[in-house]
Amino acid sequence: NAGVTQTPKFQVLKTGQSMTLQCAQDMNHNSMYWYRQDPGMGLRLIYYSASEGTTDKGEVPNGYNVSRLNKREFSLRLESAAPSQTSVYFCASKERPGRDNEQFFGPGTRLTVL
Amino acid sequence: SQQGEEDPQALSIQEGENATMNCSYKTSINNLQWYRQNSGRGLVHLILIRSNEREKHSGRLRVTLDTSKKSSSLLITASRAADTASYFCATAEDSSYKLIFGSGTRLLVRP
Numbered sequence: 001n002a003g004v005t006q007t008p009k010f011q012v013l014k015t016g017q018s019m020t021l022q023c024a025q026d027m028n029h030n031s032m033y034w035y036r037q038d039p040g041m042g043l044r045l046i047y048y049s050a051s052e053g054t055t056d057k058g059e060v061p062n063g064y065n066v067s068r069l070n071k072r073e074f075s076l077r078l079e080s081a082a083p084s085q086t087s088v089y090f091c092a093s094k095e096r097p098g099r100d101n102e103q104f105f106g107p108g109t110r111l112t113v114l
Numbered sequence: 115s116q117q118g119e120e121d122p123q124a125l126s127i128q129e130g131e132n133a134t135m136n137c138s139y140k141t142s143i144n145n146l147q148w149y150r151q152n153s154g155r156g157l158v159h160l161i162l163i164r165s166n167e168r169e170k171h172s173g174r175l176r177v178t179l180d181t182s183k184k185s186s187s188l189l190i191t192a193s194r195a196a197d198t199a200s201y202f203c204a205t206a207e208d209s210s211y212k213l214i215f216g217s218g219t220r221l222l223v224r225p
Contacts, residue, residue: 004156031211042202042215043157050211058212090156099144099206100164103213105156 002026004106006091012112013081021076021109023091031094032074033103034058034066036087043090049074050097081113120203120219128224133190135219137203138183144206146179146186147213151200160188160201193223 007022025032030051035043035058045058047066055066063085065077074093078085088110092103121136137146145164149157163170163179163186170177176189190197200220204213 035215040217042204042217044215045212048212059214092157097211099211100162102147102159102162103157105158107156108154 004091004093004104006089006106006109008109009107010110012114013078014114015082017081018077018079019081020078021089021091021111022073023075023106024073025091025093025104026072027093027095027104028071029093029095029104030071031097032068033092033094034064034074034076035090035092036060036085037090037108038087046076046089081111083113085111086113087111120201120216122219123217124220124222126222126224127193129193129195131193133193133197133221133223135188135201135221137186137188137216139186139203139205139214139216140184141205141207143181146177147204147206148175148177148186148188149202149204149215151202151218153199157202190221193221195223195225197221198223 004025033048034046037043044060049055049068052071067075088108090108091106094103095101119138147162148160151157161172163177174191179186200218202218204215
């Protein structure tokens, strides 16, 4: 039971390149989330998927797209990377969309855009 | 914009002492959650307190919630070096299914 896994762990991109961050959970959770964390700050929500087949914008969605591939997997795509997207990206999942349950986090992807 | 704001931003204490962190928020909430983040790792859920609760305990953790002041505190008693981490509060608003995270308190427990 691996929980939430993310690949890759580290990535360096040049401005304008594209990439997809992968996230998978094996806890049969319905809801999944993508956050970014910048130095000295808390997490900011990029996109979320309350349940399979739905996705919604969070606080900072510009420059990103997501795909809820199936119940297990939720990917985040940067179409044209910019230096402002240098950050640590965390995927999280929770059992159900409601407010009263905890989120489980992956280990993060550290992305640098040159 | 960030909902929860933690205070202090950084805290350094001796092993065995108690650590208190505070969180303030702005809107009506359904619940407030505390998470811990060890350096270079993802966040780990510590405790959830609902808006109709005033105090909750879990092991060495004690959380209080004052909805009239829109604030919460996390107390870690008898701290250990292994408690060294960043601690974040996160609020679940009544109007949304999203969690809004604060900027965190960095706790250093000196052996």
